[in-house]
Amino acid sequence: MTQPTSVPRNDFIRDIIDDDLKTNKHAGRVATRFPPEPNGYIHIGHAKSVCLNFGLAAQYQGTCNLRLDDTDPLGESMEYVESIIRDVHWLGFDWRDRLFYASDYFERLYQFAVELIKLGDAYVCDLNADEVRERRGNFTEPGQDSPYRNRSVDENLDLFARMRAGEFEDGSHTVRAKIDMASPFIVMRDPVIYRIKREPHYRTGSDWVIYPMYDFAHCLSDALEGITHSICTLEFENNRPLYDWFVERLIPAGKRPNQIEFARLNLSYTVLSKRRLIELVKKGYVNGWDDPRMPTVTGMRRRGYTPEAIRNFCAAIGVAKNDNLIDVALLEHCVREDLNEKAPRAMCVLNPLRVVIDNYPEGQVEAFEFANHPQQPEMGTRQVPFSRVLYIERDDFMEDPPKKYHRLGPGREVRLRNAYVIKYESMVKDETGEVIELHCTYDPQTRDAAPADGRKVQGVIHWVSAEHCVPAEARLYDRLFSIQDPGKEEEFLQFLNPDSLEILTTCYAEPSLKDADLGSRYQFERLGYFGVDAKDSSGDKLVFNRIVPLRDSWGKLASGEKK
RNA sequence: UGGGGCGUCGUCAAGCGGUAAGACACAGGAUUUUGGUUCCUGCAUUCGGAGGUUCGAAUCCUCCCGCCCCAGCCA
Numbered sequence: 001m002t003q004p005t006s007v008p009r010n011d012f013i014r015d016i017i018d019d020d021l022k023t024n025k026h027a028g029r030v031a032t033r034f035p036p037e038p039n040g041y042i043h044i045g046h047a048k049s050v051c052l053n054f055g056l057a058a059q060y061q062g063t064c065n066l067r068l069d070d071t072d073p074l075g076e077s078m079e080y081v082e083s084i085i086r087d088v089h090w091l092g093f094d095w096r097d098r099l100f101y102a103s104d105y106f107e108r109l110y111q112f113a114v115e116l117i118k119l120g121d122a123y124v125c126d127l128n129a130d131e132v133r134e135r136r137g138n139f140t141e142p143g144q145d146s147p148y149r150n151r152s153v154d155e156n157l158d159l160f161a162r163m164r165a166g167e168f169e170d171g172s173h174t175v176r177a178k179i180d181m182a183s184p185f186i187v188m189r190d191p192v193i194y195r196i197k198r199e200p201h202y203r204t205g206s207d208w209v210i211y212p213m214y215d216f217a218h219c220l221s222d223a224l225e226g227i228t229h230s231i232c233t234l235e236f237e238n239n240r241p242l243y244d245w246f247v248e249r250l251i252p253a254g255k256r257p258n259q260i261e262f263a264r265l266n267l268s269y270t271v272l273s274k275r276r277l278i279e280l281v282k283k284g285y286v287n288g289w290d291d292p293r294m295p296t297v298t299g300m301r302r303r304g305y306t307p308e309a310i311r312n313f314c315a316a317i318g319v320a321k322n323d324n325l326i327d328v329a330l331l332e333h334c335v336r337e338d339l340n341e342k343a344p345r346a347m348c349v350l351n352p353l354r355v356v357i358d359n360y361p362e363g364q365v366e367a368f369e370f371a372n373h374p375q376q377p378e379m380g381t382r383q384v385p386f387s388r389v390l391y392i393e394r395d396d397f398m399e400d401p402p403k404k405y406h407r408l409g410p411g412r413e414v415r416l417r418n419a420y421v422i423k424y425e426s427m428v429k430d431e432t433g434e435v436i437e438l439h440c441t442y443d444p445q446t447r448d449a450a451p452a453d454g455r456k457v458q459g460v461i462h463w464v465s466a467e468h469c470v471p472a473e474a475r476l477y478d479r480l481f482s483i484q485d486p487g488k489e490e491e492f493l494q495f496l497n498p499d500s501l502e503i504l505t506t507c508y509a510e511p512s513l514k515d516a517d518l519g520s521r522y523q524f525e526r527l528g529y530f531g532v533d534a535k536d537s538s539g540d541k542l543v544f545n546r547i548v549p550l551r552d553s554w555g556k557l558a559s560g561e562k563k
Numbered sequence: 564u565g566g567g568g569c570g571u572c573g574u575c576a577a578g579c580g581g582u583a584a585g586a587c588a589c590a591g592g593a594u595u596u597u598g599g600u601u602c603c604u605g606c607a608u609u610c611g612g613a614g615g616u617u618c619g620a621a622u623c624c625u626c627c628c629g630c631c632c633c634a635g636c637c638a
Binding site: 011036037039069071072074075128129132133136137138139140141142143170171173176183184185186187189192194195196197213214215218232234235236237238239240241261263268274275316317318320321322323324325329330332333334340341345347374375404406407415416418419421448450457458459460461523524525526527528 | 564565566567568569570573574575576577578586587588595596597598599600601630631632633634635636637638
């Protein structure tokens with residue numbers, strides 16, 4: 001597995017690390033970690049964190065662990081763990097043997113809590129959740145001490161052991177850190193560090209009925225793994241005093257990790273809230289976590305995005321502390337930039353219109369050899385048959401074309417890509433008045449040359465031989481949400497774009513695509529980009545996903561008209 | 564409302580007292596057998612606002628304004 005060279009800009013974090021290195025704070029080490037909770041699939045927002053953490057480690061010749069932060073059994077599963085492992089690998093990062101689970105630390109975390117109790121810094125509280133909330137105070141008023149706050153160490157130790165042994169009901173007791181009920185940091189008002197929860201854990205089963213809370217588990221897990229820089233998102237800034245509080249009490253100086261926060265990714269027209277993505281999947285608005293409309297890593301993979309493109313995107317957006325709403329156009333730019341270079345070209349007709357070349361010999365077939373890429377001859381060539389009857393894109397003909405339209409219409413000429421210039425002769429309509437067939441003539445001299453008389457033919461359209469083309473299943477997707485920032489809206493489902501419905505249609509591809517390498521990507525000239533996805537293909541059918549959505553609707557995409 | 568953060572082009576983002584990088588987007592133009600690509604060109608006299616310090620301020624000070632986060636036994 002290659003470690004990507006493109007890392008996000010991360011100046012302010014680099015400054016911190018450089019400073020720590022200078023003062024020899026962590027004995028010259030740089031150790032980071034990517035710590036997702038396995039309660040969903042990772043998305044483009046996680047990718048930013050992955051690139052940052054692994055990128056920083058690579059930049060400083062340090063290490064980056066993959067840690068599953070599985071301290072709340074509710075909603076966590078092995079399926080999610082496996083998806084995370086797969087997706088981080090796919091993105092191009094390698095943690096070698098540094099795969100960890102917070103759940104592997106349950107015993108050690110328990111011992112840390114015992115130690116904290118012995119220090120007199122934690123106690124067992126008999127208040128239930130409602131009672132705790134009532135006594136927490138609010139932004140302007142301090143909270144009140146729990147009546148159980150001053151139990152003896154021995155009593156606390158005994159109670160905690162009995163919590164672990166399952167003697168108490170769920171929610172009846174907690175272990176709380178004894179800090180300050182009047183702290184302006186709400187999180188410091190005697191936070192719960194252990195709760196009773198009879199929920200089977202996907203890894204530890206029913207071994208435990210008590211589970212550590214994030215604030216307690218995370219910092220200590222970092223310390224246990226020797227993490228030096230624990231990078232998380234901005235909303236944890238308020239938790240940093242608590243992070244430090246635990247670490248200062250339980251971890252020797254010199255081995256204490258530091259938390260650094262950066263702004264999470266927000267993408268226009270995209271929902272990145274895990275809670276909401278789960279809702280989209282569970283309620284069936286999409287076909288699953290890997291639906292090409294999902295902003296998940298696996299969804300983007302099925303849509304034809306490349307790991308390189310995603311990494312470049314993460315590098316391009318930078319890392320800072322400003323709240324942001326990145327224009328999805330930047331993501332699409334990165335995808336285009338990468339695919340433009342590596343995607344072989346092909347022709348395909350989505351909405352066919354039959355064209356008969358009247359002066360082309362009946363039964364004749366020419367096998368043209370086309371370059372797979374206009375700028376990269378090393379990508380080779382392919383054979384494409386040309387014959388008397390072709391299909392062209394319906395939008396490439398207009399009965400009454402506007403001024404700037406330079407494709408086919410009455411009295412017009414157009415070039416068939418890589419082949420001849422053809423001239424319109426007549427059209428055939430059905431009883432409803434719809435054009436169902438065009439008759440044209442071709443100019444045999446124009447195969448690899450401009451018209452001899454110097455006349456200009458501006459339009460170039462794609463085509464496929466009716467007799468030889470292969471039908472394929474095309475899946476067309478538009479963006480899921482219609483407003484720029486659905487992530488900010490409570491009722492985000494009402495902003496589902498009606499045009500985002502999966503469109504299944506038959507397209508007609510050139511025959512060379514029958515042997516297409518499923519899983520690879522093609523750019524369909526004059527159509528935009530499509531990916532070919534192996535996972536969803538059946539038999540010898542081809543499945544195309546639109547990779548880069550153009551701004552407008554599908555109709556405009558095919559016609560490509562400006563304004 | 565108390566606290567924690569953040570405010571530089573439409574969107575991101577450099578800048579760290581010496582006179583506003585870059586990217587995307589957008590607008591022109593050139594090349595082009597993809598209306599693609601590529602290639603030029605343009606795009607913040609100004610850094611949330613107002614004062615102040617200084618020869619000099621986006622950078623330092625003061626006040627004000629705006630946005631985000633925190634009152635889960637979620638992470």
